[in-house]
Amino acid sequence: MDNSMRIPRWPLFGLVDTLAAIASQACADEFPSRTVRVLVPYAAGGPSDTGARLLSVPFGKALGSSVIVENRGGAGGLTGTEQVLQAEPDGYTVLLGAVGPLVYIPVSRTVQYSVKADLIPLGLIWQSPLVLVINPKRGIKSVAEFVAYAKANPGKLSVSSAGLGTNTHMASELFKHEAGIDLLHVPYRGTGAALPDLLSGQIDATISDVAVMAPLIREGKLIPLAVTAPQRSALLPDVPTMAEGGLPGAQTENWYGLLVRTQTPAPVVAKLKSALSEAVAAPEFRAGLAIQGAVIREPGTDAFAALIESETKRWTPIIRDNNIKF
The missing domain is CATH 3.40.190.10 (Periplasmic binding protein-like II)
Incomplete structure (x- = not known):
């Protein structure tokens, strides 16, 4: 065979990478072209649902698109979390993540996902x-x-x-x-x-x-x-803390944040992060949090990722040493 007629392969690989980058950027330029769905892995009526619905309006404004909230309760948040991981990684399905399916359940038993490998934290929206x-x-x-x-x-x-x-x-x-x-x-x-x-x-x-x-x-x-917080709540200023009641180790809090699948195109992730940062800083959202007795101590991706990691380290020995099963 005449080797001189062979076409070098490396330019083709370069072309594939270039086309993929162009497609990804085109996807980001168009995003969002339809409704974005925030999936809450719990039933309506609880704080996770409240937080998502408070966020939906300023988040939609920042994205320039409508944002809807859907509830998919079951299995302590596992059902809805797994549903997000089965959705297309296009940025149109966003998970309202909570400590249960992100920390407690994966520590207690085998699940079909890895929080670190399969999800990208966008930022916190609630701590109470x-x-x-x-x-x-x-x-x-x-x-x-x-x-x-x-x-x-x-x-x-x-x-x-x-x-x-x-x-x-x-x-x-x-x-x-x-x-x-x-x-x-x-x-x-x-x-x-x-x-x-x-x-x-x-x-x-x-x-x-x-x-x-x-x-x-x-x-x-x-x-x-x-x-259960280190300090008394502004909503219940006359109620003592667990520490005041003699149990300083019995401290917990609710926290929620948004995440997407890791396969989501990077430009789309960047848009979602930017829009979320703008939404959580909106005065109407902050006022809504205050009414609910909630705060966001450290907004942003890095703070949310660090919280997930620190909570995992904190709860792993508690769950395993006490043989807590779900």
């Missing part, structure tokens, strides 16, 4: 404390009374959560561990789904987001015992 509340029928007024009753009646007090592997579930597990008590855990499909039974007294207590519980506390329907 939880509060331990109890139905007034029990007559318990403080953390000390709660712990004393639980120790005298192991397994008799019931505590609800938004589902296995959710932050409300893990907050109660941490509380049990720190207090040395046994509680009956009853998981529901979302915070809103648990409220009727909690208010009726069928469930004794829960540890849930301050924004959800504050109106019920003010109406006298639930008794607050302690918030």
Whole structure:
């Protein structure tokens, strides 16, 4: 065979790379050309849903496109998270990520994804404390009374959560561990789904987001015992912290942020990051957070990635040493 007739292969590889780059940039130039979907892996009515809906308007304005919120609850947030990972990596499906499917569940059992390998953090949108509340029928007024009753009646007090592997579930597990008590855990499909039974007294207590519980506390329907943050909540300034109640190790908080699949074109990711940065700085969004008792301490991709990593390091020994399974 005449080797002189062979066409060099390297220019073809260079051409392929060039065409791919052009296609990626064209995709970014057109993005978004249709509605962007923020998928919340929990049922409507909880803080994750509230945070996503507060964000949708300023996020849409910054993107120059409509943004809708869809709820796909189930399996402690795992169902919705996996659905995002099955969607096209084009930037039109964005995950509302939470500590459950990003930290707790992957530490506890094998999942079909790697948070580091399969998801790109865009930025935080919400951080807020939880509060331990109890139905007034029990007559318990403080953390000390709660712990004393639980120790005298192991397994008799019931505590609800938004589902296995959710932050409300893990907050109660941490509380049990720190207090040395046994509680009956009853998981529901979302915070809103648990409220009727909690208010009726069928469930004794829960540890849930301050924004959800504050109106019920003010109406006298639930008794607050302690918030899980290092400081008292602006929404519940008269409620002591867990540390003030004698349990400084029982600290947890809700946090949510947006993520996309790693295969999403880089220019599209850049647009999403820029739009999110603009949206979370919008005065109307910040005002909405304040009403909910939430904040964003450090916005941006790097801070969100660092939070996921630090929470994973913090919770891994707690989950594994106590053999917590979801």
